[in-house]
Amino acid sequence: MNKVSSVFWYALAICVVLVIWGAVAPEQLQSLTSNLTSYISEAFGWYYLLLIMLLLAFCIYLMFSRLGKIKLGKDDEKPEFSTPTWFAMLFSAGMGMGLVFWTTAEPIAHAFKNPPRLEPGSDEAIKQSLQYSFFHWGIHAWAVYGVVALVLAYFKFRKGYPGLLSATLIPIFGEKSMRGMPGKLIDTLAVFATVVGVASTLGFGSAQINGGLNYLFNTPSNYGMQLLILATSTVLFIFSAWSGIGKGIKYLSNINMGLGFVLLLILFIVGPTLYILNMFTTTLGGYITNFFDMSFRLSPLNEDGRTWIDNWTIFYWAWWVSWAPFVGIFIARVSKGRTIKEFLLGVLIVPSIVCFIFFAVFGVSALNIEQNGIDAISKYTLETTTFGVLQHYPLGDFMALLTIVVIAIFFITSADSATFVLGMLSTGGSINPPNTVKMTWGLTMSAMAAIIVYFGGTQGLQNMLIIAALPFSVVMILMGVSFYKAAHYETEKRQKEKKKKEQSHNPIVS
Numbered sequence: 112m113n114k115v116s117s118v119f120w121y122a123l124a125i126c127v128v129l130v131i132w133g134a135v136a137p138e139q140l141q142s143l144t145s146n147l148t149s150y151i152s153e154a155f156g157w158y159y160l161l162l163i164m165l166l167l168a169f170c171i172y173l174m175f176s177r178l179g180k181i182k183l184g185k186d187d188e189k190p191e192f193s194t195p196t197w198f199a200m201l202f203s204a205g206m207g208m209g210l211v212f213w214t215t216a217e218p219i220a221h222a223f224k225n226p227p228r229l230e231p232g233s234d235e236a237i238k239q240s241l242q243y244s245f246f247h248w249g250i251h252a253w254a255v256y257g258v259v260a261l262v263l264a265y266f267k268f269r270k271g272y273p274g275l276l277s278a279t280l281i282p283i284f285g286e287k288s289m290r291g292m293p294g295k296l297i298d299t300l301a302v303f304a305t306v307v308g309v310a311s312t313l314g315f316g317s318a319q320i321n322g323g324l325n326y327l328f329n330t331p332s333n334y335g336m337q338l339l340i341l342a343t344s345t346v347l348f349i350f351s352a353w354s355g356i357g358k359g360i361k362y363l364s365n366i367n368m369g370l371g372f373v374l375l376l377i378l379f380i381v382g383p384t385l386y387i388l389n390m391f392t393t394t395l396g397g398y399i400t401n402f403f404d405m406s407f408r409l410s411p412l413n414e415d416g417r418t419w420i421d422n423w424t425i426f427y428w429a430w431w432v433s434w435a436p437f438v439g440i441f442i443a444r445v446s447k448g449r450t451i452k453e454f455l456l457g458v459l460i461v462p463s464i465v466c467f468i469f470f471a472v473f474g475v476s477a478l479n480i481e482q483n484g485i486d487a488i489s490k491y492t493l494e495t496t497t498f499g500v501l502q503h504y505p506l507g508d509f510m511a512l513l514t515i516v517v518i519a520i521f522f523i524t525s526a527d528s529a530t531f532v533l534g535m536l537s538t539g540g541s542i543n544p545p546n547t548v549k550m551t552w553g554l555t556m557s558a559m560a561a562i563i564v565y566f567g568g569t570q571g572l573q574n575m576l577i578i579a580a581l582p583f584s585v586v587m588i589l590m591g592v593s594f595y596k597a598a599h600y601e602t603e604k605r606q607k608e609k610k611k612k613e614q615s616h617n618p619i620v621s
Contacts (some may be wrong), residue, residue: 119537122302134566144574152421159428167254179452184268190448199368203524216496218474223489241394249463255431257458259439262594273540301436309529313560319494323515345557348526367520381505382476391471433580
């Protein structure tokens with residue numbers, strides 16, 4: 112089971128080609144992929160909106176159907192991790208570092224740079240900025256992760272199939288096909304998406320840590336410093352991966368969620384507390400009220416900004432789909448022993464609420480500064496926006512230092528989780544892949560991040576990830592169909608066995 116599969120070599124070859132392309136001709140890579148990404152947004156925008164709502168409806172149906180009682184594992188198995196640890200681990204893998212970037216930057220962008228349908232800086236634009244941030248980071252995103260994770264966990268822990276995306280399609284296409292080239296192509300796509308997505312995040316994360324260190328300690332802000340940060344982080348996350356999922360990722364996730372909430376609480380207290388509470392309540396109400404309007408809005412006549420929808424909503428939906436193989440496999444691995452209903456309630460509701468709270472505290476704190484003319488936060492670069500906000504509040508330096516620590520640990524847990532997932536996919540679905548395989552992928556991701564950041568090809572690789580999301584979205588639909596077919600058959604079979612048992616104990620006397 113731990114033998115390295117051909118998927119490893121296929122995916123590694125594709126990654127090497129892309130790294131060379133991004134290093135030698137970054138502008139060509141970015142231009143080509145940008146054009147293709149734009150075409151996908153325009154031609155398949157309707158498809159992404161319908162797909163995400165379909166996945167969300169599927170999750171809600173499963174929670175309240177009789178399938179919700181099925182356990183992701185054998186009937187007598189208990190969850191491997193406690194509920195708080197489980198939440199911390201899935202949140203660290205699912206959002207992590209990206210949340211630290213965007214909790215300040217996205218509301219500012221929607222309010223003051225390019226609001227949807229409204230005048231920049233207007234009261235309505237400011238309220239709507241938080242509403243759309245909730246929309247992009249809330250229940251829709253977690254429905255994407257939830258479906259992939261649920262299907263993988265069901266087939267792995269309930270049915271005993273290998274922990275591979277291809278294995279989940281066996282009920283539709285048969286074992287022979289999924290063990291052959293079609294199955295290998297699906298698993299290679301998953302490996303590619305994971306490597307490129309995490310490498311982009313590592314490159315971006317090293318830039319933000321560098322920006323924070325520059326702000327606090329006036330350290331140099333250049334490629335050499337970013338490379339040092341990347342190298343140090345690589346050593347740490349490989350050490351964490353080496354220690355196993357029950358130690359490294361588990362402890363780091365718990366520590367980071369604790370530190371994240373300490374940071375959140377401090378900013379809530381020293382920031383505009385009443386304004387945060389009022390905005391959170393109002394915009395949460397707006398999010399719920401306009402839920403379906405936002406979910407299906409596409410502007411077919413370009414009457415209120417189709418470009419904005421393509422650049423934000425469609426981009427996010429494709430982004431979540433592209434990250435689903437990595438996050439879904441990891442969430443599946445840590446969710447053994449939970450019922451489908453418990454799993455979906457946990458994956459959909461709790462992380463969404465946590466995201467809303469983080470956006471309310473950090474986002475409103477940022478909006479407050481620009482509204483009152485204290486500083487033009489909208490002019491900061493993405494990696495320095497959060498630090499620019501914190502400097503205007505009491506304990507700013509302490510919060511900035513804590514933010515760097517939180518980013519660094521998210522940095523490590525994301526990469527650590529990715530090495531585990533890549534190890535699974537490279538060894539035929541082993542839930543305990545060899546450390547040598549995990550280390551190989553860890554070094555590969557870090558090398559890709561270093562080279563691409565140096566040559567400026569990050570955007571090109573991110574575009575490749577969005578492009579890869581389109582074929583994977585079809586795989587997701589097939590996974591849902593395959594799961595329903597297998598789970599429905601299992602439920603029907605159990606119902607028949609139960610009736611037979613009852614009849615044998617209580618024979619009807621005619």
